Amino acid sequence: MHSIQPLLQQTHKASHQIAQLSDEKRKQLVEAIADAVENGTKEILIANQKDAAKMDDNDPKKDRLLLSDERIKGIAHDARTVAGLPDPTGRVLVERMLDNGIQLQKRTVSLGVVGVIYESRPNVTLDVAVLALRSGNAVVLRGGSDAENSNKAIVKIIHKVLEQFALNTNIVQLLPTDRIFVKELLEAEKYVDIIIPRGSANLIQFVRDNAKIPTIETGAGVCHTFVEASADLKKAKDIILNAKLQRPSVCNALDTILVQKENYAQFLPMLVEEFSRNSVEIFADEQSYEVLHKAKYPYLQKAKQEDFGREFLSLKCSVKVVNSFDEALDHIARYSSKHSEAIVSEDKKQCERFLAEVDAAAVYSNASTRFTDGAIFGLGAEIGISTQKLHARGPFALEKLTTEKWVLRGDGQVRQ
Numbered sequence: 001m002h003s004i005q006p007l008l009q010q011t012h013k014a015s016h017q018i019a020q021l022s023d024e025k026r027k028q029l030v031e032a033i034a035d036a037v038e039n040g041t042k043e044i045l046i047a048n049q050k051d052a053a054k055m056d057d058n059d060p061k062k063d064r065l066l067l068s069d070e071r072i073k074g075i076a077h078d079a080r081t082v083a084g085l086p087d088p089t090g091r092v093l094v095e096r097m098l099d100n101g102i103q104l105q106k107r108t109v110s111l112g113v114v115g116v117i118y119e120s121r122p123n124v125t126l127d128v129a130v131l132a133l134r135s136g137n138a139v140v141l142r143g144g145s146d147a148e149n150s151n152k153a154i155v156k157i158i159h160k161v162l163e164q165f166a167l168n169t170n171i172v173q174l175l176p177t178d179r180i181f182v183k184e185l186l187e188a189e190k191y192v193d194i195i196i197p198r199g200s201a202n203l204i205q206f207v208r209d210n211a212k213i214p215t216i217e218t219g220a221g222v223c224h225t226f227v228e229a230s231a232d233l234k235k236a237k238d239i240i241l242n243a244k245l246q247r248p249s250v251c252n253a254l255d256t257i258l259v260q261k262e263n264y265a266q267f268l269p270m271l272v273e274e275f276s277r278n279s280v281e282i283f284a285d286e287q288s289y290e291v292l293h294k295a296k297y298p299y300l301q302k303a304k305q306e307d308f309g310r311e312f313l314s315l316k317c318s319v320k321v322v323n324s325f326d327e328a329l330d331h332i333a334r335y336s337s338k339h340s341e342a343i344v345s346e347d348k349k350q351c352e353r354f355l356a357e358v359d360a361a362a363v364y365s366n367a368s369t370r371f372t373d374g375a376i377f378g379l380g381a382e383i384g385i386s387t388q389k390l391h392a393r394g395p396f397a398l399e400k401l402t403t404e405k406w407v408l409r410g411d412g413q414v415r416q
Helices: 005-019 023-039 041-053 069-084 122-134 145-164 179-186 201-210 233-245 264-277 286-294 325-335 348-357
Strands: 092-097 103-110 113-118 138-142 172-174 194-198 223-227 254-260 281-284 300-302 316-322 340-344 362-365 384-386 394-396 402-409
Touching: 005 103, 005 113, 005 138, 005 172, 023 041, 023 069, 023 122, 023 145, 041 069, 041 122, 041 145, 069 122, 113 122, 113 179, 122 138, 122 145, 122 172, 138 179, 145 172, 179 201, 194 201, 223 233, 223 325, 233 254, 233 264, 233 340, 254 264, 254 325, 264 286, 281 286, 286 300, 286 316, 316 325, 325 348, 340 348, 348 362
Parallel strands: 113 138, 113 194, 138 172, 223 254, 223 340, 254 316, 281 300, 281 316, 340 362
Antiparallel strands: 092 103, 103 402, 384 394
16 A cells, blocks of 8 residues: 555545434444444454564553453443433534524534544554544544554454444544554545544654644653642552552553652651562652662662653652652642642642642542543543643543534625
């Protein structure tokens, strides 16, 4: 294949078919896809095992690649939740009669063709497809080569369901994984209405630098948890262990622990047992290094400047002792990717100040950053977590896969 333009043209043409489908039909379509994916678990897992066999067991992306019976049930469940959500299109946002007698409406409509570029996560294939279909959009998927077999298996099942509904299978288009086609996709403004990159900082930067199509960034998360002077240290320990260990390869996992000076000597040794058991590599500033060294922590390194503001996506984290609440906020403002940030504190005023002043898509007091997720927020599924401020911020889910249209009905009026 020399060009993906014919594929993009086909999807653009097919997009009108899904946009015209009734709300009830789109609901039924998504429910049928969820059932078919669950029924096709064996086929998907065989394909996924082929992908997994090509990846090093020590690669932190492997956990994101792997599927299981439980994970497939989970993504099918999320798809059914999406099916049950209200139709985001056709909502009347503004309605009034102008002085000249023209009836004016502003209402929500589908975006058209959504292009998504992502890495190593085959669950994204289903999440994005059902969100697009439920909101009346066609979708162009460009997954990574790591998950190529898994993505093909899932899209094959989706295409069978589209055929059962007498719909054009080009409504969901899976592009080749060859990198030479990525730039062509990013420049296809005639056929694709929006591009959403989900993945590493390098991927997002490449899309930002090369896209001619409007782009919404999702993915990169540099997440801090700040243990403030008044914190319940047992609570802080549980929150940090969950944020770092529960699933370290995802974007809402903890990257940096900030500890106020009143607590660090007592608190940091509380992490040693569980962190050691999980071989967590700690990059510690001078003060925290001294405490952890005395506690004989085995996986300890002195932090360098670049260890702060680093998204680890693995069993690694950095630790810094701060002298004050304001220093913690300054550190977060400097190094955060504006994804998810948390404070552990028993001081309600400090908690509220943190929630008000920290600039991030999701801010937490006394809870793990691992909750930043479309399904957890009741949105069914997500394309990713948007860290920018225009159009969508936080979980990029069903309601944000729309834009607005002004509709005016007149009876011969002309402007003087």
